[in-house]
Amino acid sequence: MTRTEARTPASAAESAAEQTRVAVSTVIFTLRRLPDSETAGVVLPLVRRTRDPHAGLWALPGGWLDVTEGLDAAASRTLAETTGLAPSYLEQLYAFGDVDRSPTRVISIVYWALIRPDASTALGDRGDGSDENVQWFDAASLPRLAFDHNDIVDYALWRLRNKVGYSRIAHGLLADEFTLAELREVYEAILGRRLDPANFRRQVENSGTLIPTDRFRTGSHRPARLYRYNQDVELADRGPLDSRH
Amino acid sequence: MTRTEARTPASAAESAAEQTRVAVSTVIFTLRRLPDSETAGVVLPLVRRTRDPHAGLWALPGGWLDVTEGLDAAASRTLAETTGLAPSYLEQLYAFGDVDRSPTRVISIVYWALIRPDASTALGDRGDGSDENVQWFDAASLPRLAFDHNDIVDYALWRLRNKVGYSRIAHGLLADEFTLAELREVYEAILGRRLDPANFRRQVENSGTLIPTDRFRTGSHRPARLYRYNQDVELADRGPLDSRH
């Protein structure tokens, strides 16, 4: 937190407009059964850079901000370009703007998003536009990424773990109807620890956010009741920002 | 959350660099004994705009981002230019970038800051650079502000109220040594409700964040012990972002 001398805003504006570019990137999360593991884990898609700086390294999907589009729209667009899917959740994460984070001055407005694993192609290593340069990675063991993207993913994961505790974003990783075991799996994957099924059941039942259906998921054992989310309950999430737009 | 068609990042970059400017503004909070009130309230400084758009209206202090300075530095600088003081706390709030939030396209990276009320000039209506165009307002009853700044202040207040619950930012509104009553006043002003002195004492004592001194604040009644914050305790706050830099 350095404190520089005052300068006239007008002149600063000129140079900024000439040399500062604004990018929008998104950390996209979904769940997947990991190899060599009984449990599901958090995975995210990365894009291989084809030009310098950091050509060859993996980076977060993103692109330049267009003058005619809002920040949210730019995040949605770059997200769609990469995965071909609409996110079930999208929220701004942070604006990164250190002078030395890139050879040229770039301000990155970073978003984070959730995608439902059942949305077919999201889980395969390639969708329709089968692309060698997009791959899904285990969030727990990433390679070295371009720019400061490792820091950014760390922060996004921290936000995800935090948020799962006090909001119902887990919803964003499930289909419309789900069993309590499936919901619990989401929490366990994000938090990285097992939860007591009995206590978990009571907590989410008492929260009033779930509506039991009369349908059951039949499997290899006793059928489990299917639930859906109660849309009425608007959990305090992003505060005043939720009601804008 | 609209979804636009894909376009080539390169061409978008050009137009963005030509027509998008990046501003940095800061919502600065401190506490002050409000007129017509027994209790302290949250106040913030605003700047009267001297040119269009919104000439004459009050706005958040800020300025254009210089190419050579980081976002944090830009926030510190504009903050110093307005109040002449260093903040006791500074954190990025959000990046606002709707296309129509200003006649020309402006991305505003907004910060929020805390200032210790004891820092003399902060509480007076004017400091050394006695300035008619900077005034402190009660955060609870603001006039109509320029641009979307009313929304921004609302969000900053929400973040402040939230954060006071799980971090020790109240520290940022107090001198080094303080009584429990003074600390409680801070919480009461931010949360807007009275707290039980007995329970409040136990909660903060058990949190382990306070170190009792052997000094006392003498006043009109029984002297109150002075405390200071325990610097060792690093409460989970901004996660991985705290350890960067």
Added chain:
DNA sequence: GCAAAAGTGTTGAAGGTACACCCATGT
């Protein structure tokens, strides 16, 4: 002595954790 704030003790409600236990199904 009295008012008022500092500080302590006690109680009951509420929520979380651990874990024993019963239920319903496929094999």
Added chain:
DNA sequence: ACATGGGTGTACCTTCAACACTTTTGC
């Protein structure tokens, strides 16, 4: 029948809110 996950009951512990109570000062 039995293994397994679905689902219920309960006991214990911690935290929090309410409020009665004691202590120490200025006046």
